[in-house]
Amino acid sequence: xxxxxxxxxxxxxxxxxxxxxxxxxxxxxxxxxxxxxxxxxxxxxxxxxxxxxxxxxxxxxxxxxxxxxxxxxxxxxxxxxxxxxxxxxxxxxxxxxxxxxxxxxxxxxxxxxxxxxxxxxxxxxxxxxxxxxxxxxxxxxxxxxxxxxxxxxxxxxxxxxxxxxxxxxxxxxxxxxxxxxxxxxxxxxxxxxxxxxxxxxxxxxxxxxxxxxxxxxxxxxxxxxxxxxxxxxxxxxxxxxxxxxxxxxxxxxxxxxxxxxxxxxxxxxxxxxxxxxxxxxxxxxxxxxxxxxxxxxxxxxxxxxxxxxxxxxxxxxxxxxxxxxxxxxxxxxxxxx
Numbered sequence: 001x002x003x004x005x006x007x008x009x010x011x012x013x014x015x016x017x018x019x020x021x022x023x024x025x026x027x028x029x030x031x032x033x034x035x036x037x038x039x040x041x042x043x044x045x046x047x048x049x050x051x052x053x054x055x056x057x058x059x060x061x062x063x064x065x066x067x068x069x070x071x072x073x074x075x076x077x078x079x080x081x082x083x084x085x086x087x088x089x090x091x092x093x094x095x096x097x098x099x100x101x102x103x104x105x106x107x108x109x110x111x112x113x114x115x116x117x118x119x120x121x122x123x124x125x126x127x128x129x130x131x132x133x134x135x136x137x138x139x140x141x142x143x144x145x146x147x148x149x150x151x152x153x154x155x156x157x158x159x160x161x162x163x164x165x166x167x168x169x170x171x172x173x174x175x176x177x178x179x180x181x182x183x184x185x186x187x188x189x190x191x192x193x194x195x196x197x198x199x200x201x202x203x204x205x206x207x208x209x210x211x212x213x214x215x216x217x218x219x220x221x222x223x224x225x226x227x228x229x230x231x232x233x234x235x236x237x238x239x240x241x242x243x244x245x246x247x248x249x250x251x252x253x254x255x256x257x258x259x260x261x262x263x264x265x266x267x268x269x270x271x272x273x274x275x276x277x278x279x280x281x282x283x284x285x286x287x288x289x290x291x292x293x294x295x296x297x298x299x300x301x302x303x304x305x306x307x308x309x310x311x312x313x314x315x316x317x318x319x320x321x322x323x324x325x326x327x328x329x330x331x332x333x334x335x336x337x
Contacts, residue, residue: 166233
């Protein structure tokens with residue numbers, strides 16, 4: 001593939017690309033997107049009145065949404081563009097509302113990316129809490145992870161070869177979308193979700209939506225300190241390694257090996273970085289997200305992940321390709337001898 005030939009307008013479009021992102025974030029954060037998703041068309045004045053927004057500012061926002069093709073205008077009324085009614089409704093099963101809120105939380109941090117590149121350290125942020133005492137943004141984070149996992153989880157159990165009678169650990173599984181979905185799709189599968197105590201309320205929310213939710217166990221703990229239970233036939237480790245440095249990744253994969261039965265499989269889902277022929281920019285950009293938000297986290301290549309597995313004495317490590325066609329997430333698998 002020949003390198004892209006850049007033009008002035010390409011650079012300009014990329015340089016102010018955050019304007020469009022911030023417009024979407026504002027529509028979601030103010031509740032405007034959810035209002036249009038749930039109740040349908042409204043004028044700027046009606047939206048401002050219902051949501052307690054400034055009328056002039058609301059009019060400017062909906063005009064921008066229309067220009068970005070995020071909204072449709074008929075007369076003086078605006079509605080969401082086709083498809084967005086479910087994607088931006090916070091209560092819809094396949095909503096991305098919380099993902100957008102989480103991205104909005106990250107924008108101030110990304111504004112200091114250059115500082116992190118100079119220092120090699122994450123961006124310092126003041127400690128903030130919500131009205132309920134939770135750290136600021138925690139609910140957006142867990143529910144964003146839930147929303148993203150819902151896009152990927154369905155059908156993946158068959159891809160992993162899960163079967164009745166097996167036991168599975170969804171390690172650091174957060175709201176447990178994968179473990180719960182795998183249990184629904186695999187009758188007779190025994191599934192356990194392990195994560196920090198703060199994830200448990202979000203797991204309980206998600207479990208209530210699943211046919212076998214009451215059968216899936218949640219273990220609250222810290223994977224660096226606490227026992228993981230087991231032994232298991234399969235360990236599912238999704239989007240966890242990127243938050244840690246290489247040495248912690250080795251320790252975590254070794255710990256996963258310790259709770260697997262002989263012949264058991266470790267499946268790692270990550271935004272796998274391709275340094276030679278990237279098919280998707282997201283993994284490399286996500287690695288920058290780890291730079292600004294964590295002390296040692298980064299994106300890893302398939303060779304990196306297989307190296308961590310070999311250090312833990314796994315065999316047969318292979319890169320199994322994108323989780324879904326066109327997805328930036330991909331799978332790496334290894335077996336315990």
